[in-house]
Amino acid sequence: MLSPELALELRSARPVASAELQERVHAVAAQPSPERRHFTFRFKRAVLVAAPAALALAVGGALVHGLVNSGPPPRVSAGSKQPSVLTPTVAGALGSRSAPEGFRAAIPSAGGRLQQYAASLRVQVKDLGALSDATKRAMRFARLLGGYVASVQYSAPKNGHGGASIIVRVPVDRVQDAIEEYSGLGTILSQHVAILDVTKAVQEQAREIARLQADIARLEAGGVTPDERPRLNAEKARLDYLTKRKAATVRRAQFARVALELTTKPKQAAASTGRFDRTMSDAGGVLLREAEILLYALIVAGPLLLLGAGLIAAGRLRDRRLFERS
Amino acid sequence: MKAEQQSFAAIAEQHLDDVLAYLVYLTADHSLAEDLTVETFERALRRWGRFDPRRGGARTWLCQLARSAALDHFRSEARRLRREDRYAVSELREVPPPSFGEGLSTELEHALAELSRAEREVVALRVVLELDGETAARVLGISPSACSTRLSRALQKLERMVSADAVA
Numbered sequence: 194m195l196s197p198e199l200a201l202e203l204r205s206a207r208p209v210a211s212a213e214l215q216e217r218v219h220a221v222a223a224q225p226s227p228e229r230r231h232f233t234f235r236f237k238r239a240v241l242v243a244a245p246a247a248l249a250l251a252v253g254g255a256l257v258h259g260l261v262n263s264g265p266p267p268r269v270s271a272g273s274k275q276p277s278v279l280t281p282t283v284a285g286a287l288g289s290r291s292a293p294e295g296f297r298a299a300i301p302s303a304g305g306r307l308q309q310y311a312a313s314l315r316v317q318v319k320d321l322g323a324l325s326d327a328t329k330r331a332m333r334f335a336r337l338l339g340g341y342v343a344s345v346q347y348s349a350p351k352n353g354h355g356g357a358s359i360i361v362r363v364p365v366d367r368v369q370d371a372i373e374e375y376s377g378l379g380t381i382l383s384q385h386v387a388i389l390d391v392t393k394a395v396q397e398q399a400r401e402i403a404r405l406q407a408d409i410a411r412l413e414a415g416g417v418t419p420d421e422r423p424r425l426n427a428e429k430a431r432l433d434y435l436t437k438r439k440a441a442t443v444r445r446a447q448f449a450r451v452a453l454e455l456t457t458k459p460k461q462a463a464a465s466t467g468r469f470d471r472t473m474s475d476a477g478g479v480l481l482r483e484a485e486i487l488l489y490a491l492i493v494a495g496p497l498l499l500l501g502a503g504l505i506a507a508g509r510l511r512d513r514r515l516f517e518r519s
Numbered sequence: 520m521k522a523e524q525q526s527f528a529a530i531a532e533q534h535l536d537d538v539l540a541y542l543v544y545l546t547a548d549h550s551l552a553e554d555l556t557v558e559t560f561e562r563a564l565r566r567w568g569r570f571d572p573r574r575g576g577a578r579t580w581l582c583q584l585a586r587s588a589a590l591d592h593f594r595s596e597a598r599r600l601r602r603e604d605r606y607a608v609s610e611l612r613e614v615p616p617p618s619f620g621e622g623l624s625t626e627l628e629h630a631l632a633e634l635s636r637a638e639r640e641v642v643a644l645r646v647v648l649e650l651d652g653e654t655a656a657r658v659l660g661i662s663p664s665a666c667s668t669r670l671s672r673a674l675q676k677l678e679r680m681v682s683a684d685a686v687a
Contacts, residue, residue, distance in 0.1 A: 195674040199681065200646055202627060206620035207647050208543040210535045214553050218535050221560045222528040515593040516637040 251483050252476075259476035307395050307442070310368055310449035311387040317456050318379035321349045327378040327455050328357040334374050335361035340448060357455040368449035375453050382456070391442050398439040405432040527567050530577045531560055537578055537648050538585050540620075544643035545589050545636055547617040555592060559585040575657060582644065582658045630680035638673035645670050 195203075210218070318324050325347075332342050340363030349355035363371045376384075405428050412425050538559055542552035562584050563570075570580055617632040631639060644655040645666075656666035 195646060195678060199627065199677070202623065203620075203642070203646050204649075206622040207536070207540045208549065208552070208620045210539050210556070211553070214539065214556060215535065217553075217557045218531050218560050219528070221557060221564055222531040224564060512590055512594075513637075515590065515597065516640070517635050 251480065255476040255479035255483065256472070258479045259472040259474070262471075262475050306390060306392040307446040308365070309389040309391055309445050310365055311389075311452075312368065312372060312449065313383075313385045313452040313454070314372070314375055315382040315384070315454045315456065316375065316379040317382050317458060320457055321355050323379065324349060324355050324357060324455055324457050328359065331359050331361070331375055331378065331453055331455075334371065335363055335451075338363045338367040338371055340364060340367070340371070343450070354457040354459050356457070357453075359453045359455070361451050361453070362448040363451060365447055365449050368451065371449075371451050375451070378453075378455065391446055395439055395442055395446075398435050398442070402432060402435050402439065405435070527564060530581075531563070534578050534581050535560075538581050540647050541582055541640065541643045542585050542589060543619055544631070544639045544647065545586070546592075547619070547632060547636075547639065549618050551592070555585065555588050558588045562588060575654065578648070579650070579654050579658055582648075582650075586640070586658060626681045627677075630677050633680055634673055634676060637669065638676065641666060641670045642673050642677065646674075 316327070318327050328345070328347055332345065335342055340361055343360040343362055344358075345360070346358040347355075348357070361371070409425065409428055409432065412421055412428075417425055535556070539552060539556045542555045542559070543549055546552050546555065559581060563581060566584070570577070574580075617628065619628060619631050623631075631642075634642070641655065641659065644650045644658060645652070650658070652663045652666055652670075655670075656663040659666055659669075661669075
């Protein structure tokens with residue numbers, strides 16, 4: 194430490210402002226000074242307030258988002274309807290829970306018209322054993338109604354949920370029986386009916402066939418000249434095509450297409466999670482997204498921040514060197 | 520408004536010698552220190568609206584402003600020297616003998632001149648102005664422990680040089 198004598202000497206011989214300097218400083222002090230601010234911005238204090246506020250805002254926002262979006266999950270349970278896939282004529286008819294009643298109302302009586310029916314059902318059964326039984330029962334019933342099984346796909350893994358996809362064709366007048374039977378196999382998840390009236394198309398085909406037959410008969414009756422032979426052949430070919438097409442259309446109108454999809458219950462039902470779990474999960478997702486945005490901003494701004502820090506460090510080093518001089 | 524002007528004038532009156540002493544030790548040039556003292560009070564007047572007594576006393580604030588003014592001067596001087604031909608300038612420039620106050624012994628005056636600016640300013644703040652360690656560290660922009668270390672080294676150096684001069 195400095196000896197008291199030296200310290201006393203330094204203090205007693207401290208520089209004192211000359212009269213001229215005092216005058217200069219008094220002149221400065223006599224100038225009007227700016228008003229004192231009542232509020233002074235302090236960077237450190239602002240950071241201390243802003244950082245927790247931003248954190249609270251981020252977490253609060255995530256929680257609010259989670260709460261808002263954690264309502265009851267969409268029910269995929271018995272009796273759920275999918276009117277969007279229904280044809281306009283049946284959408285309103287499927288108001289009741291019971292599929293057979295809905296289908297019964299949805300499928301109007303033909304009344305002598307030719308109509309192609311297509312129905313599809315998604316039915317949930319309780320387990321793999323029930324799936325096997327239901328599949329066999331559906332196939333057997335189609336044959337019992339006078340129809341046939343167009344295709345079947347069956348999948349029953351040891352773990353996980355199994356499923357079967359069956360497409361049957363049954364006589365149109367027995368389609369309601371088929372639907373009723375299939376609806377009873379388990380819980381209906383969705384159902385769909387589509388009806389296409391082909392009466393007019395078949396009538397037009399019949400008229401065209403009659404016209405072709407008359408034309409061919411007229412040509413053959415008068416003796417076919419070599420010039421008329423290509424035309425006759427073309428008309429016969431057209432007649433053959435139309436006859437087959439009309440027969441196919443009528444046949445399709447006689448058999449309804451029913452697609453049955455069977456599925457077992459999922460092992461872990463999503464509905465088991467509570468609202469709190471969904472809220473936390475959603476909030477966690479939002480926080481993760483916010484963290485991603487923050488990381489992205491840091492990556493973008495990182496080089497600039499490093500450059501700024503480097504410049505500040507260089508400036509401080511330069512100032513330090515200035516003070517190391519005597 | 521009137522009261523505030525008087526308040527600033529009173530502060531200027533009260534701390535003028537402190538600011539001058541600090542700047543004399545920092546620059547080792549009495550006339551330069553006087554110019555920088557005026558510059559310091561001009562800056563203080565401009566920033567008077569932002570002065571917050573709760574963050575430190577007026578003397579601390581004025582010393583910080585004085586240091587900033589001196590630093591700006593050193594920077595501009597360094598730039599000027601780089602621009603000019605150093606040899607020619609050193610021959611032409613008149614370097615005034617360092618003076619740190621009336622009545623100082625030659626040994627002490629010489630020893631102070633041998634210290635670096637950083638060492639002299641810590642002596643000025645801690646010994647001459649008798650600021651406490653924390654306040655001095657705030658003026659210097661360093662930690663109190665760094666301030667203490669710097670002061671200790673400066674005083675040891677000062678003692679050693681004074682003793683050597685006395686023996687010689």
